[in-house]
Amino acid sequence: MKATNALALSVLFAGVAAAQTTSPIMVTNAQDAGDGSLRAALSQAAATDAPSQVVIATGDDIVIAESLVYQGEAPLEIIGNGQRVRSDVNTHLLVSANGGSLAISDLAFEGPGQFSIVNRGDNNGQTAGKGIFIDVRDDQTGIVDLALDNVLVKGVANHGIHVSDCTLADDCGAGAGGGGQGSPASVRVRLNNVTVDGVGNGKFDADGLRVDERGEGDIHVTGLASVFTRVGADGLELDEGQAGSIHSTMTRTRFIDNGAYCDPALLAAYMPAEPEGEFGDGEVREADIPGDVTGTPDDSCFEREVDLYESGYVEAYEIGIDVDDGIDYDEADAGDLNLTMISSTISGNYDEGVDMDEAGPGGGNLHYINTLAYRNADDGFKMSEEDAGAVHGAVLGSVSRDNGGKGVVFEEEGPGNVRVTVTETHTVNNDDSDDTGLEVVQEDEGSGELIVESSRIEDGIDAEGVTVTQ
Numbered sequence: 400m401k402a403t404n405a406l407a408l409s410v411l412f413a414g415v416a417a418a419q420t421t422s423p424i425m426v427t428n429a430q431d432a433g434d435g436s437l438r439a440a441l442s443q444a445a446a447t448d449a450p451s452q453v454v455i456a457t458g459d460d461i462v463i464a465e466s467l468v469y470q471g472e473a474p475l476e477i478i479g480n481g482q483r484v485r486s487d488v489n490t491h492l493l494v495s496a497n498g499g500s501l502a503i504s505d506l507a508f509e510g511p512g513q514f515s516i517v518n519r520g521d522n523n524g525q526t527a528g529k530g531i532f533i534d535v536r537d538d539q540t541g542i543v544d545l546a547l548d549n550v551l552v553k554g555v556a557n558h559g560i561h562v563s564d565c566t567l568a569d570d571c572g573a574g575a576g577g578g579g580q581g582s583p584a585s586v587r588v589r590l591n592n593v594t595v596d597g598v599g600n601g602k603f604d605a606d607g608l609r610v611d612e613r614g615e616g617d618i619h620v621t622g623l624a625s626v627f628t629r630v631g632a633d634g635l636e637l638d639e640g641q642a643g644s645i646h647s648t649m650t651r652t653r654f655i656d657n658g659a660y661c662d663p664a665l666l667a668a669y670m671p672a673e674p675e676g677e678f679g680d681g682e683v684r685e686a687d688i689p690g691d692v693t694g695t696p697d698d699s700c701f702e703r704e705v706d707l708y709e710s711g712y713v714e715a716y717e718i719g720i721d722v723d724d725g726i727d728y729d730e731a732d733a734g735d736l737n738l739t740m741i742s743s744t745i746s747g748n749y750d751e752g753v754d755m756d757e758a759g760p761g762g763g764n765l766h767y768i769n770t771l772a773y774r775n776a777d778d779g780f781k782m783s784e785e786d787a788g789a790v791h792g793a794v795l796g797s798v799s800r801d802n803g804g805k806g807v808v809f810e811e812e813g814p815g816n817v818r819v820t821v822t823e824t825h826t827v828n829n830d831d832s833d834d835t836g837l838e839v840v841q842e843d844e845g846s847g848e849l850i851v852e853s854s855r856i857e858d859g860i861d862a863e864g865v866t867v868t869q
Contacts, residue, residue: 511554527605768797778806801829
């Protein structure tokens with residue numbers, strides 16, 4: 400890891416280091432515990448109500464046998480110099496157990512690795528280990544901060560980085576339909592030169608970076624020059640499940656080869672002979688179609704959807720394998736979903752490249768600037784607004800090619816307006832069976848407008864309920 404730029408670090412860690420009032424706590428050896436250890440430094444920092452700074456002076460890697468836990472509520476800054484905090488056992492590596500904000504620089508966190516769906520980290524009563532975990536208090540207010548600079552996280556079974564403001568912990572579920580309650584606090588994550596590699600391969604739905612936010616707060620995430628790769632589930636997932644918005648900017652950030660925990664090549668053998676079907680009313684009862692898939696390495700990997708007529712007979716069903724995306728945001732209830740991606744790359748992910756879903760009384764504001772999506776298994780860029788709310792999209796100087804679904808999608812399924820501008824953009828060879836490079840749809844009440852300027856949409860435009868200007 401390269402040396403930290405002092406100015407960038409001072410900005411990134413604003414509100415943590417600036418508020419620090421005690422002398423730095425020095426880590427002078429690489430022992431797992433005892434005087435001078437990182438574990439002892441975390442205990443010392445937790446004993447004060449003031450923000451603290453821990454400086455790792457030893458040059459050796461720190462090998463731990465159990466989780467490092469910071470019990471304090473005040474902000475904590477940890478400054479490394481390229482060392483590794485690693486463990487050969489399946490455990491959380493660093494935990495802020497009472498919602499204390501963290502700022503970490505020049506440090507790597509490495510789990511044992513070698514996890515997969517057939518070598519899970521959550522079998523036999525185990526708790527799948529995370530890399531960096533902040534557990535927000537139920538009564539927390541203000542902003543919970545996580546600032547990472549020159550940080551590597553790899554080889555843990557569960558989420559690489561997790562901020563949880565949800566009473567259901569790992570059972571919180573997705574923002575569009577997940578349960579649980581949360582604090583009034585907002586969550587802010589800032590990443591600079593962060594790599595998340597090979598995490599989340601030992602548990603279903605374990606992401607590279609995951610933020611679960613319930614209650615009144617917002618989610619703010621910025622990423623600069625960072626990488627999410629070979630993650631079992633989504634490279635980056637934000638779930639805003641109640642009142643509150645998502646605000647996110649990704650610059651020069653890559654999302655590569657994520658979403659393969661539910662390995663389709665391995666699980667295809669467990670799929671029923673007829674994985675989908677459509678029927679007339681009165682033809683087929685639910686007992687006569689394939690049931691839930693069981694007896695697999697992880698039954699959670701299979702999705703089963705059944706639509707019934709009012710009579711109770713089956714209208715349609717579908718069974719599929721639940722692979723994941725490069726970047727996945729879900730915003731439900733009151734609040735907007737805002738994303739800007741600049742000079743970023745989304746490639747080789749096992750489902751959508753970018754998957755944005757907004758439900759409830761809020762809108763979507765998406766901007767893709769000089770960004771590339773290619774070789775993703777489904778859509779390159781997708782935005783779906785389910786309820787009342789406007790969708791505003793701008794695609795500038797970007798490319799979406801060779802994806803298994805559509806190139807670029809903006810859809811409004813409820814009573815809201817759609818406004819999309821596409822400029823100097825190229826789509827080609829996106830294959831969703833009807834050759835669609837660009838889809839803009841207004842399915843309900845509301846107006847729609849698509850403006851395409853100086854672009855090459857080689858695989859066609861699918862516009863429904865919108866006016867197209869070229």
